[in-house]
Amino acid sequence: xxxxxxxYSIEGQVAVITLNxxxxxxALTITTHTELAQAxxxxxxxxxxxxxxxxxxxxxxxxxxxxxxxxxxxxxAAMKGRETRLRQLQGEHIPGGGYRLLEINKPSIxxxxxxxxxxxxxxxxxxxxxxxxxxxxxxxxxxxxxLIPDEALILLxxxxxxxxxxxxxxxxxxxxxxxxxxxxxxNKVVPHEDLMNATLELANKIASKPPIAVQxxxxxxxxxxxxxxxxxxxxxxxxxxxxxxxEDHLEGSRAFVEKxxxxxxGK
Numbered sequence: 001x002x003x004x005x006x007x008y009s010i011e012g013q014v015a016v017i018t019l020n021x022x023x024x025x026x027a028l029t030i031t032t033h034t035e036l037a038q039a040x041x042x043x044x045x046x047x048x049x050x051x052x053x054x055x056x057x058x059x060x061x062x063x064x065x066x067x068x069x070x071x072x073x074x075x076x077a078a079m080k081g082r083e084t085r086l087r088q089l090q091g092e093h094i095p096g097g098g099y100r101l102l103e104i105n106k107p108s109i110x111x112x113x114x115x116x117x118x119x120x121x122x123x124x125x126x127x128x129x130x131x132x133x134x135x136x137x138x139x140x141x142x143x144x145x146x147l148i149p150d151e152a153l154i155l156l157x158x159x160x161x162x163x164x165x166x167x168x169x170x171x172x173x174x175x176x177x178x179x180x181x182x183x184x185x186x187n188k189v190v191p192h193e194d195l196m197n198a199t200l201e202l203a204n205k206i207a208s209k210p211p212i213a214v215q216x217x218x219x220x221x222x223x224x225x226x227x228x229x230x231x232x233x234x235x236x237x238x239x240x241x242x243x244x245x246x247e248d249h250l251e252g253s254r255a256f257v258e259k260x261x262x263x264x265x266g267k
Contacts (some may be wrong), residue, residue: 001042005032008039011200013042013050013207022058027066028097028119029170036097044104048213050207052101053199054127055111056120060188064118071145071253086197096150097231101126102229105215105222107206111199112136112186117174125155130186130219131179131202138185139174145256146264147162148239154232158225160184 001008007018017039019026028036043049056062065071096119101108109128110116117139124130124138140156142149149156149169157165160183167173177189190198206214243249247267255262 001038003035003039005029006035006039008042010049010126011053012204013048014053014200014203015039015046015049015051016053016055017043019056019062022060023065024058025060025063025115026056026058026086026120027063029066029069030261032066033097037095037100040098040100044100044106050106050211051203052106052108052127053111053194053203054098054101054108054123055199055245056113056116058114059135060114060120061110061112061116061136062118062123062230064120067145067253067256071249072257096122098123098126099151101153105220107203107214109199109203111195112138112177113192113195115139115174117141119150122150122152122155123151124186125159126184127165130180131195131199132180132186132189133192134177135187135192136177136180136186136189137174138168138180139175140169141172141174143170144172144262145252146246146262147243147252148236150236150240153236154229 005019005021007016007020009016009018017036019028019032019036021027021029021032040052043052047211107129108127110124110130112124112130112132114123114133114135115137117137118141121138121140140149140152152169156168160168164183168175175185177186181189187202188198248262248264251264252262
């Protein structure tokens, strides 16, 4: 399958999916979301692939949704994309491009090469493991534009505990790779130039294990955690749709694009 905004490559038994909008710090457009979901599905259905690695091109992993296209662009095509992303207005959960990672039993690793913020941070959480470059940064920035995080609401506390989850989400602070390692957000931090080698080393170690047993083990871990994803997503759809109708969301989005501090009014 041909892709425009991602790169799909195969390294032995490992599928490497690279977000490829380096000029925009790999901000996700509707096209990127769609292609990411398709690439994950392609890897999931390929019996030769045993592990999925997700990374970003250039100096960033992913800076989240492309605010201009998805939330603010007046262009008709972009508005259609915005409507797709915001069908939560009708109480429907529309998963982002990474959601498929939560549904498959093939191990996934995020090779975090730079900033992973907003939905980019959520993408790292949806991977089963995270290897971070010393240049990596993590941040749940949704409140800055008057929204709430996606999968981070349910995944982050399972990794770092409640107190750190509240802190990261409610302050929107960005933490560096070493702090992420200290609180258990990432598996390991490596020199930037060693990132892909270290990630592929981990991926190949896992790929060498019996695939059926790996998949059954992953399913057992998921069931043991009792994620209750369907109930969570129903809540998220309603809460997200409410946020999209607030003045604070529009103010936050405008302030983001205009590179100024937003003035939130609780409306």
